[in-house]
Amino acid sequence: MSQPTIRIEHVDKRFGSVHAVNDLSFEVPSGSLLGFLGPNGAGKSSTIRMIMSIIYPDRGTISVLGGSALAAKNRIGYLPEERGVYRKMRVGEFLRYIGRLKGMSGHDAGLAATTWLERMELGAVERKRCEELSKGMQQKIQFIASIIHEPDLLIFDEPFSGLDPVNAELMNTIIRELHAQGRTVIFSTHVLHQAEQLCERIMLIDRGRMILDDTMEGIHRTFDPRTIEVDPLPGHAIPERIEGVAQRTATDTGGIELHLDGDIDPHAVMRRIVDASPVRSIRLRRPTLDDVFVMLVRDRMHETHYDQLVPEESA
Amino acid sequence: MNRIWPITWREFKYTALTKAFIIGSIIVPIFMFPLMIVLPILFAPTSEPLRGTLVVIGSQDVTLQAERLANEEERGAGGSQAMDAAMDQMPDALRQAAADPMLNPPAAPPLEYELLIEHGQRAALDGYKQQVRDQELVAVAVLHEGILDAEPSAGSNTIELFVRPGLSPRHLSFVDDLLTDAVVEVRVRNAGIDYSTMRTMMRPPSSVTKRIQEDGGEAREYEWAKRLIPIAFMILVWIATFTSGNYLLTTTIEEKSSKVMEVLLSAASPMEIMSGKIIGQAMVSLITLCMYGGLGIIALIALSQADLIPPMMIVYLLLFFVMAYFMIASIMASVGSAVSDLHDAQSLIGPAMIVLILPLFLWVPISESPNGTLAVVTSFIPPLTPFVMILRVTASGDPIPFWQIGAALVEGYLAVLAMMWMCARIFRVGVLMQGKAPSPLELVKWIRFR
Numbered sequence: 233m234s235q236p237t238i239r240i241e242h243v244d245k246r247f248g249s250v251h252a253v254n255d256l257s258f259e260v261p262s263g264s265l266l267g268f269l270g271p272n273g274a275g276k277s278s279t280i281r282m283i284m285s286i287i288y289p290d291r292g293t294i295s296v297l298g299g300s301a302l303a304a305k306n307r308i309g310y311l312p313e314e315r316g317v318y319r320k321m322r323v324g325e326f327l328r329y330i331g332r333l334k335g336m337s338g339h340d341a342g343l344a345a346t347t348w349l350e351r352m353e354l355g356a357v358e359r360k361r362c363e364e365l366s367k368g369m370q371q372k373i374q375f376i377a378s379i380i381h382e383p384d385l386l387i388f389d390e391p392f393s394g395l396d397p398v399n400a401e402l403m404n405t406i407i408r409e410l411h412a413q414g415r416t417v418i419f420s421t422h423v424l425h426q427a428e429q430l431c432e433r434i435m436l437i438d439r440g441r442m443i444l445d446d447t448m449e450g451i452h453r454t455f456d457p458r459t460i461e462v463d464p465l466p467g468h469a470i471p472e473r474i475e476g477v478a479q480r481t482a483t484d485t486g487g488i489e490l491h492l493d494g495d496i497d498p499h500a501v502m503r504r505i506v507d508a509s510p511v512r513s514i515r516l517r518r519p520t521l522d523d524v525f526v527m528l529v530r531d532r533m534h535e536t537h538y539d540q541l542v543p544e545e546s547a
Numbered sequence: 548m549n550r551i552w553p554i555t556w557r558e559f560k561y562t563a564l565t566k567a568f569i570i571g572s573i574i575v576p577i578f579m580f581p582l583m584i585v586l587p588i589l590f591a592p593t594s595e596p597l598r599g600t601l602v603v604i605g606s607q608d609v610t611l612q613a614e615r616l617a618n619e620e621e622r623g624a625g626g627s628q629a630m631d632a633a634m635d636q637m638p639d640a641l642r643q644a645a646a647d648p649m650l651n652p653p654a655a656p657p658l659e660y661e662l663l664i665e666h667g668q669r670a671a672l673d674g675y676k677q678q679v680r681d682q683e684l685v686a687v688a689v690l691h692e693g694i695l696d697a698e699p700s701a702g703s704n705t706i707e708l709f710v711r712p713g714l715s716p717r718h719l720s721f722v723d724d725l726l727t728d729a730v731v732e733v734r735v736r737n738a739g740i741d742y743s744t745m746r747t748m749m750r751p752p753s754s755v756t757k758r759i760q761e762d763g764g765e766a767r768e769y770e771w772a773k774r775l776i777p778i779a780f781m782i783l784v785w786i787a788t789f790t791s792g793n794y795l796l797t798t799t800i801e802e803k804s805s806k807v808m809e810v811l812l813s814a815a816s817p818m819e820i821m822s823g824k825i826i827g828q829a830m831v832s833l834i835t836l837c838m839y840g841g842l843g844i845i846a847l848i849a850l851s852q853a854d855l856i857p858p859m860m861i862v863y864l865l866l867f868f869v870m871a872y873f874m875i876a877s878i879m880a881s882v883g884s885a886v887s888d889l890h891d892a893q894s895l896i897g898p899a900m901i902v903l904i905l906p907l908f909l910w911v912p913i914s915e916s917p918n919g920t921l922a923v924v925t926s927f928i929p930p931l932t933p934f935v936m937i938l939r940v941t942a943s944g945d946p947i948p949f950w951q952i953g954a955a956l957v958e959g960y961l962a963v964l965a966m967m968w969m970c971a972r973i974f975r976v977g978v979l980m981q982g983k984a985p986s987p988l989e990l991v992k993w994i995r996f997r
């Protein structure tokens with residue numbers, strides 16, 4: 233088994249009285265595409281900053297790309313949530329500057345900047361000053377700055393914010409390509425459906441602690457669906473009382489959502505519905521990441537602990 | 548190091564190779580020299596010719612003498628015998644400076660005048676005043692009784708001068724000088740003394756001081772130059788260090804407020820960023836120092852005064868300049884990293900500025916007495932050390948004991964190391980902080996922060 237790209241063991245970080253990261257341990261396997269999620273103030277940025285060796289843990293160890301985080305800086309690409317460019321600097325020069333800081337030669341950085349600007353449909357702005365660009369364009373420039381040196385590990389914090397759907401799709405495609413090349417990608421976002429579409433694995437932290445670390449498949453399995461969506465044929469009604477259905481609600485599209493009792497087998501209920509009345513469609517509603525996120529975070533706010541949901545190997 | 552250099556170069560390029568810097572710090576000083584010659588000409592006083600009649604009441608002799616003086620060719624050239632006498636009373640240094648063509652602005656053009664001087668009767672004073680009011684007379688002068696006595700009393704030694712409204716200061720000064728000179732000359736003549744002989748005899752000899760140079764040559768000694776060199780050196784270092792210090796402050800604040808700092812931190816450590824920025828601005832500071840210092844040295848060479856600055860003085864200047872720069876830079880970089888806007892920075896820098904401005908006020912006592920208690924004590928108080936030492940080592944007079952120079956260098960550079968260490972501690976925490984500016988106490992906490 234290959235060495236994990238990131239290994240974090242019992243990391244603690246306090247800022248005064250705030251316990252930002254609390255005994256956090258996890259591993260990010262090499263080549264994975266990981267969603268690093270959590271509510272505001274959960275400790276995501278602190279953890280990412282520690283991975284980037286921008287700040288250091290009070291306790292615990294962090295290994296990145298098999299060594300110290302500081303030594304691996306040139307192999308990491310980072311797109312911070314708080315974005316910034318030098319307003320007076322020309323786009324091409326800014327990218328060459330970042331490339332040089334990341335260990336590239338001036339020549340290589342220049343070539344890479346031109347290539348990536350073309351790829352991001354920004355070839356015409358290379359000589360423009362950063363302040364002349366729109367917010368979305370600046371966002372793309374910063375994305376290029378994070379990948380220009382072809383890093384092995386990519387960390388994107390809210391990469392799609394401020395982008396229109398076309399550009400978001402373009403960036404999405406590039407992230408997938410980078411992942412397909414074997415690079416490890418971590419991205420942190422509040423737009424959970426993007427994480428759901430893109431990521432193979434999800435980590436959810438809250439109040440500095442890991443509360444979920446699983447693959448998307450595992451999450452769907454763990455958070456067993458308890459809702460059936462039915463679309464009856466015109467002129468046919470679903471019986472008012474079906475065994476195992478605790479509650480029913482009508483949807484805006486003319487369908488019905490049936491919320492099941494706790495222990496009932498959803499497939500048995502679906503069979504009963506089909507037997508009782510012809511339907512146009514019937515399906516188990518998969519829990520979205522939004523549902524899981526809201527459920528876990530809300531329940532933790534009510535002091536319910538879901539530590540047991542974290543698979544043993546990463547706990 | 549491979550990360551520091553790009554940061555250094557960017558900092559230097561975007562400070563020194565900008566229009567604002569080139570115009571403000573290079574072109575303006577270059578043009579200052581020709582301007583020093585052109586400006587006095589542009590600002591030289593000009594006035595309309597003085598035409599009209601001056602009535603003198605009280606002495607026929609004075610009236611005649613004033614008329615005679617007014618007919619002297621050099622009378623309109625702006626000087627007066629009274630002025631000459633005043634010049635004679637000046638200290639040598641000022642007189643030399645005033646006489647020096649390099650410092651003395653071109654004289655104002657001679658005053659043109661057509662002044663008719665008439666003797667008047669005291670009884671007709673009111674009528675004369677009315678004529679002055681009606682612009683028919685330039686002025687009417689009333690000499691007090693006893694003004695021509697050999698020893699006039701304080702009350703009698705007065706001329707009352709009634710002038711027309713709108714008489715220019717230059718015209719008034721001309722009339723005043725004319726009358727006072729005339730009164731003095733009549734007094735002397737009444738005492739049976741030949742005034743022109745007396746005037747010649749009263750003129751003190753002018754001393755020409757020459758300095759024997761090390762190569763055996765001679766150079767004109769300018770006391771004013773010796774007095775000015777220490778403050779010039781100190782202001783030179785002040786300007787060079789504070790200009791770059793301010794750039795360091797503003798660029799750091801800009802990087803924080805524009806959020807580009809986080810991008811930089813993902814590529815380089817806070818120490819590397821801080822080092823790169825400080826070294827980059829050091830290069831800017833050195834350019835400023837060479838630019839202004841070079842102009843000063845050119846001026847001294849033009850005055851044949853280059854030997855006033857021996858090579859060792861330049862060595863000390865550079866050693867204490869580097870010390871001063873790193874002290875100021877460490878203050879500016881740490882404050883810049885700790886705040887999010889310039890307004891917050893001012894309140895943090897304020898106390899440091901009060902200390903740093905002290906050498907400007909202490910210039911005279913320190914350069915007059917470079918081995919005095921004040922000079923010695925302040926030499927060992929960082930961050931005053933480099934500024935005070937520059938004043939001391941460039942002041943003429945008793946040489947500074949070498950051990951004091953050595954001790955100040957050791958103490959100063961140890962202070963630089965301590966300040967840079969504290970700056971680095973503040974910088975690494977400060978660059979990640981946003982929002983409210985920290986208090987000085989919080990800065991101390993940041994220094995101790997693990």
